[in-house]
Amino acid sequence: MPSLPIVNSESSDIEINLLLEAIYQKYGYDFRQYSEAHIRRRLTNRLMLSGLSSISEIQHNVLHDPVFASQLLQDLSITVTEMFRDPPFYKYIRENVIPILKTYSFIKIWHAGCSTGEEVYSMAILLKEEGLYERSTIYATDFNEFALDKAREGIYAAEIMKEYTSNYQQAGGKKSFSDYFIADYDMAIMDQSLKKRVVWANHNLVTDSVFAEMNMILCRNVLIYFNRDLQNRVQKLFFDSLTNGGILALGSKESLRFSTLEDHYQELDKKYRVFKKKY
Amino acid sequence: MAHKYKAIVMGCSAGGLSLMKELLPALPSDFTLPIIIVQHISANSDNIWVHLLNTMSRLHIKEINEKDLIQPGNVYVAPPNYHVLVENDETFSLSVDEKVNYARPSIDVLFESASHVYKDQLIGIVFTGSNHDGAAGLRKIKEGGGLTIVQEPSTAEYSSMPLAAIAATKTDHILPLEKIIPLLINLSNPIHP
Missing domain, CATH: 3.40.50.150 (Vaccinia Virus protein VP39)
Incomplete structure (x- = not known):
């Protein structure tokens, strides 16, 4: 079978886009216009902690496991703050x-x-x-x-x-x-x-x-x-x-x-x- | 004419400021590869050294603003208390996420995001420092096919960071600063087909 031409070599970028789309469609939280590098970093951390093997697996869990989904929402939101910061x-x-x-x-x-x-x-x-x-x-x-x-x-x-x-x-x-x-x-x-x-x-x-x-x-x-x-x-x-x-x-x-x-x-x-x- | 490499990322901690004072003024005005630097520094620093070095150097040295486009001939320095990440469109993002390796900015955060974007067109260098930040990031650069350089530990003011980087991955070059400078100048020259 002939190999397919590759338009975008980064599968993980595609997976991330699909995951963000899934989160938006299912839960209404819209991370699609967040910094990609930031989102990738957070998802990579979650991937390591969860023992899952790919972003696509994260997507599967997000759609079918509300507890996992809520954990992931925490990962993606910005919660670093302090009193009288600066x-x-x-x-x-x-x-x-x-x-x-x-x-x-x-x-x-x-x-x-x-x-x-x-x-x-x-x-x-x-x-x-x-x-x-x-x-x-x-x-x-x-x-x-x-x-x-x-x-x-x-x-x-x-x-x-x-x-x-x-x-x-x-x-x-x-x-x-x-x-x-x-x-x-x-x-x-x-x-x-x-x-x-x-x-x-x-x-x-x-x-x-x-x-x-x-x-x-x-x-x-x-x-x-x-x-x-x-x-x-x-x-x-x-x-x-x-x-x-x-x-x-x-x-x-x-x-x-x-x-x-x-x-x-x-x-x-x-x-x-x-x-x-x-x- | 083409370049094999598109960017250089550098990380330094304790001892880094005097090292940068030696390194950056030694680079010629036609040095084309953009350089991105994480120097560990106090959260409340005003990064005045960036302005001082700019006056001493032939390259344009500046503190990073979010969304700045990474361009040749520039040296970009992470602002105190912010992580720096490289986006796919070769702009910078900043973040105030939790510290990594007790540091913000963290070398690993820069190296890992830059490696994702530049892959085998990235050069990563770990210099003097007394912790292990940069080791995981340098390994990521190596895995992505990039070129890895570490300051020879015995010649570094603080050797822990170079030692940790060498232990974490296969390093392409382990050299004292005076040999890293000509190597970088050589790598920055366009390849003639």
Whole structure:
């Protein structure tokens, strides 16, 4: 039998595309516009742990085994976060953005892609210390329901709180960080009052629509996982969700440089990637 | 005229900054292969060494931005606290995924993704360092048919990383830095048919 001409030599690339299509069709989660290299890395790790021999086998299991499917969704979602991540960023927000927010009688903040909630509690603490918390609402969203549950609970490993304490201090914290949680054996339970003005909600940046009339949107180190088309979609979503004069805060390596919306923002800080939507 | 190779990936840890200061300024302005470097560095570093080296070198040395297109004549350096991955369309992706080998950026993450894209057209080099990052990545490059080079451990400021890389795979060249430089210049020259 004559051998077939090969159009694309990488079978694993084809398998990955088919798997992502299967996940989308079966469960509605859309990873098709994520960074391919990132997805490949996550799937390769899962392949090694699972003892399966190919991506196609993963696909079979995803379609027929809901437990395996839910595990794989966790693999593919981005859950790395910490409290006061990049402390100088929070210091910048405290010193330069809080004065802007203080001019509003009511403040709406959207934390998009909040994962397990560490940065949401950070923002709640910051707003509290600046006397703005009672007139703020933080909309904390993620598509990953497991991560969101963990965020709602607000229970973290006590061990890591030492690191967070240092972050908090570097971020210009005004009190003792231990005032904000109760240590219980190896757990740290976040103070209930920090949740009072937080609305936790399931929202998928890839497939869901705008969150209206936000004064500030934080979405840090999420867009780096998306290809350019998806980045543009999400940038449009943020733009449409912000009020005029609203603040957009991105990750330290994220920018608007490929976005058609760049001209509609004023860059408040180049280093911390904070932008203000023009009036 | 054609090139056998399309890119060079390099990994270094402890001792890497002084090594780069010797290596990069020694490369000529017509050095065509793009170089991608992971240097382990503090998460809070401002990577000022990249700018300093740029002024000392004839090549264009820059810190990687996400989606940058990999082009000849450039030296790309991983930003502190981000992993670097190479995409099929020869652009960069960055990630804040968990550390690999206690490192972010990790050499293995760069090497493995670059090997997937460049296969036998990739050169991988492991330099000085005091851990074992890069060993698994170099093995992947070898399996993909790429060329593997390791700094001769006795000549490296820290030998653990070169030793781990040599133990992990069959290395094509084990050389001191002063011999790696002319080898790279030679490999960078176009092949005349």
